[in-house]
Amino acid sequence: MPSDIFSLNLPRRMRRLRGSDAMRRLVRETEVRPGDLIQPLFVIEGDGKPEAIESMPGQQRIPLGKLADVCKKLYDGGIPAVALFPKLDPSLKTPEGAEALNEDTLVLRAVRAVKRACPGLLVITDVALDPYTSHGHDGLLNERGTDVENDRTVTVLQKMAVLNAQAGADFVAPSDMMDGRVGAIREALDQSGLTETSIMAYSAKFASAYYGPFREAVGSAQAAGTKLLGKDTYQLDPANRRQAALETALDEEEGADVLMVKPAGPYLDIIRELRDSTELPVAAYQVSGEYAQIHAAARLGWLDLERTRDESLLAIKRAGADMILTYFAQDFLT
Ligand code: PBG
Numbered sequence: 001m002p003s004d005i006f007s008l009n010l011p012r013r014m015r016r017l018r019g020s021d022a023m024r025r026l027v028r029e030t031e032v033r034p035g036d037l038i039q040p041l042f043v044i045e046g047d048g049k050p051e052a053i054e055s056m057p058g059q060q061r062i063p064l065g066k067l068a069d070v071c072k073k074l075y076d077g078g079i080p081a082v083a084l085f086p087k088l089d090p091s092l093k094t095p096e097g098a099e100a101l102n103e104d105t106l107v108l109r110a111v112r113a114v115k116r117a118c119p120g121l122l123v124i125t126d127v128a129l130d131p132y133t134s135h136g137h138d139g140l141l142n143e144r145g146t147d148v149e150n151d152r153t154v155t156v157l158q159k160m161a162v163l164n165a166q167a168g169a170d171f172v173a174p175s176d177m178m179d180g181r182v183g184a185i186r187e188a189l190d191q192s193g194l195t196e197t198s199i200m201a202y203s204a205k206f207a208s209a210y211y212g213p214f215r216e217a218v219g220s221a222q223a224a225g226t227k228l229l230g231k232d233t234y235q236l237d238p239a240n241r242r243q244a245a246l247e248t249a250l251d252e253e254e255g256a257d258v259l260m261v262k263p264a265g266p267y268l269d270i271i272r273e274l275r276d277s278t279e280l281p282v283a284a285y286q287v288s289g290e291y292a293q294i295h296a297a298a299r300l301g302w303l304d305l306e307r308t309r310d311e312s313l314l315a316i317k318r319a320g321a322d323m324i325l326t327y328f329a330q331d332f333l334t
Pocket of ligand 1: 212
């Protein structure tokens with residue numbers, strides 16, 4: 001029948017489901033909730049003023065005496081977990097990072113303070129030597145100082161993990177990328193009766209330029225004399241998907257409870273592949289550089305901060321992350 005109204009003959013018009021806010025909400029497939037988010041926190045000694053971190057607007061190094069209050073606020077606002085990173089006085093750093101095994105080192109006092117003040121909040125501690133070594137590497141160097149020694153480092157990480165767990169950490173999170181450390185840490189925890197402490201493994205952690213602001217925050221960059229400290233002999237080559245699959249499979253076999261991909265935004269393909277290949281929960285770490293670049297562009301007036309933030313997290317969730325470590329978590333309190 002001829003008609004004077006022009007219309008294409010389209011049985012499927014995708015725009016029908018986008019016509020109103022209510023319709024868009026109804027068909028929305030992915031949602032980021034506060035309960036998905038983990039806030040990383042930087043901790044320093046004392047009870048003074050929090051220190052701003054220039055390259056990470058809105059993030060601070062929090063004095064130990066103020067940490068419990070910050071954590072209570074996050075927990076009351078619906079954030080289920082925090083990841084603690086100590087920034088040590090440079091005088092405590094040595095090539096062997098002995099301070100990591102001090103039974104009263106800053107991060108252990110931080111864990112105890114948080115669990116005392118806010119027992120429901122999950123506490124994740126980083127198991128790696130970079131806050132403690134004068135060279136800023138995640139492990140112990142060989143005699144010639146040319147590379148990080150794997151097996152000797154793992155024995156230190158085992159002890160660190162046990163100390164963290166004894167202090168009350170719910171998750172220990174090896175971020176060092178040594179071979180065999182997940183299995184070794186599981187064994188050490190179990191032998192110490194710490195069978196209930198979980199392991200969140202930084203399984204696919206890439207040698208990324210996006211860690212720059214973090215290294216400023218914890219002082220591992222200054223220690224090494226450069227923000228671009230090379231960790232290429234242990235962190236994954238950003239070019240390699242298959243190696244990421246092998247790394248995550250190994251950590252799963254060795255007993256990891258949660259597998260992590262890091263960074264997140266530039267590695268959405270890796271997150272998706274991992275989500276499709278494991279039944280374990282998948283975590284993704286939206287790292288300091290991802291946070292910094294959104295803030296920097298927003299400061300210049302080039303991007304809308306909130307919309308870019310929300311879209312970046314949505315994309316990570318849509319790629320398959322069950323939980324996201326993000327410095328933006330504190331923006332999502334209910
Ligand atoms: C170190 C560690 C790093 C981050 C978390 N743990 C940096 C590194 O590997 O040098 C980076 C986190 C971020 O950039 O937000 N073990």
